[in-house]
Amino acid sequence: MKVLHIINSLGTGGAEKLLLDTIPIYRKRGIEMDVLLLWNNDHQFTKQLVEMNICKIFIINNSSNVRDIYNPINIFKISKIMRQYPIVHVHLFPAQYFAVIANRLNNSSSKLIFTEHNTSNTRISNKFLKPIDKFFYRDYKKLVCISEEIRQIYGKYLKTNDTELIVISNGIDVEKYNKANALKRSYIHFELQMDDKLIIQVSAFRPQKDQDTLIKCMVLLPGNYKLLLVGDGERKMILMKLVNELGLEKRVFFLGQRMDVPQLLKSADVVVLSSYYEGLSLASVEGMASGKPFIASDVPGLQDIVKEAGILFTRGNEEELAVIIKRLIEDPAYAELTAKKGYNRAMKYDISTLINKHIDMYAQLI
Template identity: 25%
Template sequence: MMEKKVLFCATKDYHFEAFHLPYFKWFKEQGYKVHTAAHGDLNLPFVDKKHVIPIQRSPFKKENIMAYKELKYIIDNNNFQIIHCHTPMGGVLGRLAGRKARERDTKMLYTAHGFHFFKGAPILNWLVYYPIEKFLARMTDCLITINNEDFQIAIQRNFRAQEITHILGVGVDTNQYHPVSTNKKTELRLEKGYCEEDFLMFYAAEFNKNKNQQLLLRAFSLIKEEVSNARLLLAGDGALLDECKMLADSLGIRNRVDFLGFRKDIDELLKISDLAVASSLREGLPVNIMEAMACGLPIIANENRGHRELVFNGQNGWLIGRNDEKSFSEKVIKIAGNMGMRKMLGESSYKMVERKYSTKKILEAKSQLYKSYMEDTEERVWGIH
């Protein structure tokens, strides 16, 4: 019998480390050799063969031509039963490089982690990204969308993938992300230099234009007197980090905003927090929000299609009209001053994750999808059944 192999393709290998290790493990358990293709030198568990190729996030980088050639060689010289592409450039190069493989019955799956074109997106996004995604859908056996708006766009605009489905993201590991007792929360706070009385607001994201941390800083400046024990914790690095530090200085809040840099203890930072906040302008289905919900936190978030999937007004938090810093600050004050409301909203967040977004739930859905393509491939290639 032919060796069974699956290839996961993305722009950077940290995407795999962050989101896909449970699925690598699952494929190993099904007897598959797991290959990855991406830029980066991380040592990934459950991977039999790691192909390092120079994929760049920007479609205009010349390195992507070399990456395409290398990826095509890898695909043409391995008999992959399934190729699963992630991230925009991973999806573009993977599907273009895998055209011949599909003629040999390799199944091409692509997860759209949030189309760049959406209701309210800049017209340039529609002019550039929409025709690319619609064209490449023809080279896709299964297009997986992670939010309802993207699913509806793909269906209504007649994307010609063989199958279009909606799976609720990549899941949250509820063994790692979960609520903790009051005593444990206090203990963790003291370890990290915070007091039991502090009201901690948390956001983890790269400092870039889309993540829009300036909104949080301006909203925080409006509550600094009324919620005198509040602190804003911002984890992440990025091009706009220094600009945000200067804004915090100019708003007079620098001594109450902690710029934490890149962190590997996000789960602990969430467990010590009282409120998760999110300011991004565009999201697919944000894992950072799901992780906060799994830790039993209420959410206040800038309205966008990804946040709309997760945050429901008065149930587990509030969505705020785009960049409305006054409304944002008013909701923070409301939650900071009402422990009962905070607890009720946080419990609702946790239950929602348990019901719909845990890794266990998503793995169940994805494994059924993968199995349908495994069986189809095995039947035709090996004459099984």
């Protein structure tokens, strides 16, 4: 069985991390699974996949300009590579559109699958783009929704029988995160002290995420509470400016892309995901799997995962977030109970379930 995954890049993000984690397992299961990237720009996830040497990695653009992802010339390059694969599994926009056009150039020789990772996109609410968006969705034989909420949203949106909507929740290697060893404070950052209380968020710096609220809440917390922000992205300079404006340069640390996320989570006292919306956030599952108390915004894509396991706070409310963080750190029994509930919830999203369902889906299409 040959399957090609197409994605914009292997930069920081849940969809990207999912591919990095699952491809080695697919390969062990006998699936010839390869990856096509519209853009590389020397990302850490790409480097790690190259080092594994377990699959073909096609890179359309090696430039440092992210806008090259949107170059229509990519379609012809994608078309040539797609011909080799009976099944093509696509993630994110614009790969979503390019794969459809490329497949049509090949007389629709490949069966297309698209995974919808979020509860919304900018085209759903645009009356001019909506008809175009629906046209491209219809070329996909299956639309994999990573939550029931997403399936309901896109079922109403698409109103078509051409594409089968199925729910396959994302997953992680739960034990990898739970059994990770904590790092020394000095290894994480040379300015951290032993008595510092560490709060961490692992997420890309994209408009979808709301690191701003988490940064603002630090003003309301004691001076030995320190924030670790793991990731990279287009809003990094905006967030760094906010940190400087609030005088938090010695309390908020930008760690960049890291390959030791399980160890970093294990080193923290509290894990947070402040966001405007999610699909099924792997970062939230990873946070709960780490055995640390987890806090998240009360928004679509996080509510169902975190409710009655972690703690939800009103989106954008830094005062409420600060109160929750302080209580968790000052009340060890409350923190331990929250962490235990989170770990039990994370067990429902073990990666083996996702792998089995994907393989069954590929077999059905063949």
